[in-house]
Amino acid sequence: MFKYKAVAFAAAMLGATGVANAEVSVMIPANPGGGWDGTGRQAFAAMNEAGIYTEGVNFTNTGGAGGTIGLAAFQNSESGKSDALAVFGAITVGAIMLNSSPVDLSKFTPxxxxxxxxxxxxxxxxSDIQNLQQLVDLMKADPGAVPVGGGSAGGVDQIALALLAQSAGIDVADLNYIPQAAGAETVTGIVNGTLKAGISGISEFQQFAEQGRIRILGITSAERMEGLDVPTFKEAGYDVEIANWRGILGAPGMPEENAKEWIARFDKLNESEQWQKVLQTQGWEQYYLAGPEFGKFIADENGRIGEILKSAGLVK
Incomplete structure (x- = not known):
């Protein structure tokens, strides 16, 4: 387990009453430098710059097991607290099932x-494979002979491949999915021939496509992305739309008044120029949903991902 603590801004500033505001504690259940780390730190930096929340922020990085180690610690130590938040994402949902984690997302405050x-x-x-249909045809003929690399087992990469297989009428359990440590490792496997194909976030693969090392066949968005000449899975006839989303949870049992306050702050962040700049710089898609609606989305994702992992034989 790797732990890292840092205070991102100056010590808690005095409010209008002259009383110091308590700083917010933010659990990032991953090591520094990754997507979750960037999401949490960039969000609060933009919030500070926009004047939405200018008090202190105490970040704690606790990585491992798809975020379940950090979130389990958060669940145990921060329950009921008014200013305790955690970053998490789509990967967490599958990781909880795969690791038989005690984390219960339904207990957190969305x-x-x-x-x-x-x-x-x-x-x-x-490769002779020029489009997604040709790759799918190969997988239909002999799924085991088509090794496809991607992120950790049970993560969004494997889930996206499973959804493609289901849409194409391929038994998910027959897929030859090989987890990789990082997108760059996946690209290496594609180029040296140990992998027939690879799947990852667009930010991981785009630079290698621009260098002429790989050919991108399709993207899991609902519509083509601006500036990217890549067809969607749906264009190829496969009803697949999935994103590696990231978001913020409040502590289990967070007082309702505080939850509403944090939701209002993130509402303002989402509309701010400062956050728009972050999204553009990082290449992130705006994917905002807040409060109870976000809670329903998490519950729906839990059911959908659970069924996919069961069909792949990864969980019972």
Missing amino acids: IARLTAEYLVIAVDAK
């Missing part, structure tokens, strides 16, 4: 879904 990154599937630039 605050805001912030961003999304759509997934792409790619092959070697020199």
Whole structure:
């Protein structure tokens, strides 16, 4: 387990009454430098710059097991607190099931879904496979002979491939999915031939496509992304739309008044120029949903991802 603490801004500032405001504690259940880390720190930096929340922020990084280690610690130590938040995302939902984690997302306070990154599937630039249909045809003929690399087992990469298989009438349990440590490792496998294809977030693959090392066949967005000449899975005839979303949870049992206050702050953040700049710079899609509606989305994702993992034989 890797832990890291930092105070992002100056110590808690005095409010209008002259009384110091308590700083917010933010659990980032991943190591520094990744997507969750960037989401949490960039969100609060933009919130500070916009004057929405200018008090202190105490970040804690506790990585491991798809976020379940950090969230379990958060669930145990921060329940009932008014200013305790956690970053998490789509990966967490499957990781809880795969790791038989005690984390129960339904007990947390849903605050805001912030961003999304759509997934792409790619092959070697020199491959005879020119489009998604040709790749699917190969998988239909012999799924085991088509090794596809992606992120951790049970994560959004594997789930996206499973959804594609289901849409194409391929038994998910027959897929030859090979987890990789990182997007760059997936690209290496594609290029050296150990992988027939790879799937990852667009930010992981785009640079390699621009370098001419890989060919992107499709993206999991509902519509084509501006500035990216890549067809969607739906264009190829496969009803697949999925994003690697990231968001914010409040502590289990957070007082309702505080939850409403944090939701209002993230509402303002989502509409701010400062956050729009962050989204553009980071290449993140705006994917905002707050409060109870976000809670319903999490519950729906839990059911959908659970069924996919069961069909893949990963969970019972």
